[in-house]
Amino acid sequence: MSRSRIAENPFYVLELRPDATAAEIERAGQKLLAMLEIGLEAAASYPTPLGGMPRDPDQVRRAVDELRDPERRIVHELWATLQPDIEATLQLVPGAHGERTEPDPWPGAMAALGWGRRR
Amino acid sequence: MIGLLLLIVGLAVALSIRGIGPPRASTPVGPGGGWVRVTLWWTANVLVILLLGVMLPLRLFTIAALLLLPILLPWPFTRALLIPLGWVRATYHAARLSSLEWRRDRAGGAAFSGAWALLRQPEPSAADRGWLQARIADAPALSPAHLGALGLLAASRGDLEEARAFLEAIPLFDDRITDPLLLQRALDWLVADAATQGRWARVIELTRGATEISAEALLVAGVAQRVVGHPDAPGDAQLQILWERVPLLRRPDRELLARAGCNAPSGVAEAPPAADGGDPLETALKLYASLLERPSPGGLAAAAAAWERALDELQPWLHARAEQLGARRGVPLEAIRAEIEQSLAAIAEAQGLSLAELSRGGLLSAARDRLREDRLSTIELAAEGLQRRLDAGRWLPAADEAREWLALARLYSEGVRSGGDEVRRLVFRAVHHPLCTLSVELFNHRGERWLSNAMTRWLLIEARAAGDLRAAELQERNLRL
Numbered sequence: 001m002s003r004s005r006i007a008e009n010p011f012y013v014l015e016l017r018p019d020a021t022a023a024e025i026e027r028a029g030q031k032l033l034a035m036l037e038i039g040l041e042a043a044a045s046y047p048t049p050l051g052g053m054p055r056d057p058d059q060v061r062r063a064v065d066e067l068r069d070p071e072r073r074i075v076h077e078l079w080a081t082l083q084p085d086i087e088a089t090l091q092l093v094p095g096a097h098g099e100r101t102e103p104d105p106w107p108g109a110m111a112a113l114g115w116g117r118r119r
Numbered sequence: 120m121i122g123l124l125l126l127i128v129g130l131a132v133a134l135s136i137r138g139i140g141p142p143r144a145s146t147p148v149g150p151g152g153g154w155v156r157v158t159l160w161w162t163a164n165v166l167v168i169l170l171l172g173v174m175l176p177l178r179l180f181t182i183a184a185l186l187l188l189p190i191l192l193p194w195p196f197t198r199a200l201l202i203p204l205g206w207v208r209a210t211y212h213a214a215r216l217s218s219l220e221w222r223r224d225r226a227g228g229a230a231f232s233g234a235w236a237l238l239r240q241p242e243p244s245a246a247d248r249g250w251l252q253a254r255i256a257d258a259p260a261l262s263p264a265h266l267g268a269l270g271l272l273a274a275s276r277g278d279l280e281e282a283r284a285f286l287e288a289i290p291l292f293d294d295r296i297t298d299p300l301l302l303q304r305a306l307d308w309l310v311a312d313a314a315t316q317g318r319w320a321r322v323i324e325l326t327r328g329a330t331e332i333s334a335e336a337l338l339v340a341g342v343a344q345r346v347v348g349h350p351d352a353p354g355d356a357q358l359q360i361l362w363e364r365v366p367l368l369r370r371p372d373r374e375l376l377a378r379a380g381c382n383a384p385s386g387v388a389e390a391p392p393a394a395d396g397g398d399p400l401e402t403a404l405k406l407y408a409s410l411l412e413r414p415s416p417g418g419l420a421a422a423a424a425a426w427e428r429a430l431d432e433l434q435p436w437l438h439a440r441a442e443q444l445g446a447r448r449g450v451p452l453e454a455i456r457a458e459i460e461q462s463l464a465a466i467a468e469a470q471g472l473s474l475a476e477l478s479r480g481g482l483l484s485a486a487r488d489r490l491r492e493d494r495l496s497t498i499e500l501a502a503e504g505l506q507r508r509l510d511a512g513r514w515l516p517a518a519d520e521a522r523e524w525l526a527l528a529r530l531y532s533e534g535v536r537s538g539g540d541e542v543r544r545l546v547f548r549a550v551h552h553p554l555c556t557l558s559v560e561l562f563n564h565r566g567e568r569w570l571s572n573a574m575t576r577w578l579l580i581e582a583r584a585a586g587d588l589r590a591a592e593l594q595e596r597n598l599r600l
Contacts, residue, residue, distance in 0.1 A: 002462035003411050006404075049408045070446035074437065078455070082404045105317030106378065112371040113311040113335050115238050115274075117205070 002079075003050070010063030011080035012048045013055060018077035022068075029064035033057055047084040160218050164191050189213055194220045197232060199368065205240035207233045207247040211254065223298045227264025230255050231301060234271035243275035261517040261570045263292035264301050269518055271308070283312065284525040291573040302331035310336045319343040334365040338375070345379035355380070400436075403429035414466055423483040426459050430482075456482070464490040468537065491542060494534040498546045501527050506553040509560070517567045524554060524574055531581070540585075547585035554578055555590075558597070572598070 011018055014028040035043035036057050045052045067073045110116040168191070171183050189196045193216035201210040214221060214232035221228025233251050237243045251272060255265050270285030286305040289297065306329055313321040322343035326336055338361040344352035353361065358379060362370065403425035410418040434452050441449040464486035505523060515523065531550055535543045554574060562571035579594035 002407070002458060005458075006408060006411075049404070050411060070441070070444035071448055071450055073444060074440045074446060074450045075455070077440065078400070078433075079404070081398075081400050082408065104378070106314045106375070108374075109311045109314035109339075110238075112375065113307060113314075113339070114203075114369055115235075115308055115311050117239055117241055 005076075005079040006082075007048050007050050007053055008059070009048065009080045010066045010076050012046055012053075012084050013059050013063040014067075015046055015084070018080050025064060025067050029060055032060045036060065049082045049084060167191070190216060193217045202232065202236045203239055205236050207236045207240075207244070207251060210236040211251070220300045221264070221298055223296055224262045224264045224301075226254075226258055227262035227268065228298060228301065230258075230268035231264045231271065231304070234268040234275070235304070237275050238271055248272055248275060255518065256516070260567050261521060263289045263297045263569065263573070265518075266292075266521060266570075267301055267305050269521075270305075274308070274312075279312065280529075281522070283309065284529055285521070288521075288525055288528075288573065288577075291576050292569060293572050293576075296569055299331045302329075303333050303336075306331065307333050307336050310339050314339055314343070319346045323347065323349060334361070335369060335371070337361055338365055338371070342375055342379040399425065399429040399432055410466060414469070419463065419467060420483065423463055423486070426463075427482050430456055430459075456485075460485045460489055464493075468533075487538075491534075491538045494530070494538065495542065495545060498527070498530045498534055499549050501530055502546075502549040502553050505557070509553060509556050514560070514565070517561070517565065517570055520557060520561065520567070521570055524557065524577075527554065528577060543581075543585045544587075547581055547587055547590070551578060551582070551587070551590050555593070555597075562597075562600070 006012070011020070014020075014025060014032065016024060016028055020028070032043055032055070036055070044055060046055050066076060106112075167187070168184065171180055171187075175183060184191075193213050197210055197213040197217065201213055211229045211233035214229040215225050217228065217232075218225065221232075230251060233247075233254070237247050237251065240247070251268065255261075255268055258265055266285050267289055270282045273279075273285065274282035286309055289301060289305045306325060309325050310322050313319070313325060320343070322339055326332060326340035326343075329336070332340075338358075341353045341358050341361045343349075345358065358376060362373075362376060365371070403422065406418070406422040406425045410422045430452065433455070437450050437452060440446070460482055463482060467486065468490060505527060514520070527550055531546055534546055555578060558571045558574040558578065561567040561574070575594050575597045579591060579598060582588075582590035582594055
């Protein structure tokens with residue numbers, strides 16, 4: 001649930017900050033819908049602290065609708081406190097810049113160890 | 120001379136075919152007499168080769184030896200050719216001739232080998248899968264190799280959870296029915312599965328103390344130790360030796376060795392990120408976002424502590440925003456706290472992190488309590504459901520009974536892993552009664568003594584761990600039957 005609070009946060013979807021006014025929200029929604037309608041690549045995704053996410057018109061409409069409700073908007077403001085900038089989020093994590101902190105999966109393990117067809 | 124040769128070939132084939140039939144199901148011990156049969160089989164093989172060598176010129180001898188290869192050396196032929204080709208039915212029949220490797224359970228070993236071949240097909244064939252399932256269903260009793268075959272069949276369908284459960288259960292079966300090759304190959308699959316997901320700590324856990332372990336599994340375990348920075352991790356030279364010990368045809372690419380050399384030592388991933396002393400909410404969200412991307416026990420504890428600080432200061436902000444925006448109902452802080460607790464519990468559960476060890480009060484305690492309650496009620500409901508079915512006398516085929524047992528055992532293990540011994544004691548009584556009833560029924564009335572024996576062994580291990588002496592005594596008595 002809380003991953004989607006960040007990844008699908010209406011403020012991130014609309015590329016606005018939590019202090020945006022109601023008019024700014026409506027304008028951003030209209031602008032993004034128009035951009036998506038003509039297939040502009042710039043509108044096809046949006047940045048979040050968890051990385052870029054794909055965007056579609058339904059998501060934009062839902063985002064505008066969510067932010068029209070004051071109670072729901074307050075919760076979304078809370079979860080959109082971070083700048084949608086992955087570097088800012090990861091700067092606290094040791095090893096986030098370049099070196100690896102987590103072991104990588106080995107997708108070819110099954111085939112390499114005889115449990116699947118080798119490519 | 121020809122008559123003698125035919126006699127010896129006939130004897131060899133007869134020895135091989137004898138025992139191809141269903142294993143004697145009435146005992147948890149394998150078909151028995153394995154070594155005698157194997158000795159006779161190999162003696163007959165050597166005599167055949169000697170006689171052919173004496174009787175035939177070199178060229179004809181070579182041709183005859185090649186033609187007889189599948190009968191004389193069925194397992195090397197199966198392992199090197201039939202399994203890689205994905206020929207399920209040929210693998211099954213050739214493996215049934217493998218009286219040395221599948222000495223204790225040839226029918227089960229053949230099914231396991233067939234399922235292995237199925238995994239080597241580019242797209243596992245549903246017809247072959249159905250054919251193997253029919254062979255397993257025909258067996259008079261479910262053996263560990265049959266269970267392993269069902270696990271590989273589940274993997275071929277993409278059901279990895281079931282595959283893991285079945286293959287992990289194999290060591291619970293009696294040694295006398297479990298071929299060392301089965302233990303080794305089941306471990307190999309589990310190791311490959313864990314490595315696929317990057318669960319390197321799990322690779323180490325699986326291989327630690329394993330008695331039957333292949334050169335491939337040893338190599339991957341060495342790589343895993345390097346990846347997590349284990350204190351006993353092999354050096355470059357040792358790793359190279361481990362790699363060279365894997366037979367050439369089965370040796371993984373050097374990419375695996377590179378993987379072992381390019382990761383940060385352990386401790387880095389586990390170290391909780393430092394707080395930045397800035398806005399508590401911003402810090403909590405940063406740590407939380409990092410935790411979502413890189414879950415670790417240290418990260419979980421740090422995020423929980425940061426949320427605790429942030430929530431302490433959130434109430435005035437919530438009031439102020441509600442007034443500014445005209446939100447008449449406001450946003451209760453408790454709703455936000457509950458959502459965060461739930462989310463932390465979900466992350467801990469998904470990553471297999473033990474909340475019992477991590478709990479340091481506050482949000483993590485609440486998350487632990489929430490998770491523990493959820494798990495306790497899930498286990499109790501599952502155990503009650505099983506007991507109701509048993510009380511009503513609704514029995515399932517042996518493979519489905521094994522599935523039910525292992526599903527309940529998995530819920531139980533997850534509960535114990537996250538809740539510790541406190542949860543173990545609470546839930547053991549809940550699962551003991553239905554599983555004991557099932558085990559006794561399988562033993563007394565269904566002829567499934569091998570499966571019953573494995574369940575009893577599991578109950579005994581858990582009874583001892585939970586400190587339930589009466590249950591342990593009961594299971595010890597059952598195991599002696």
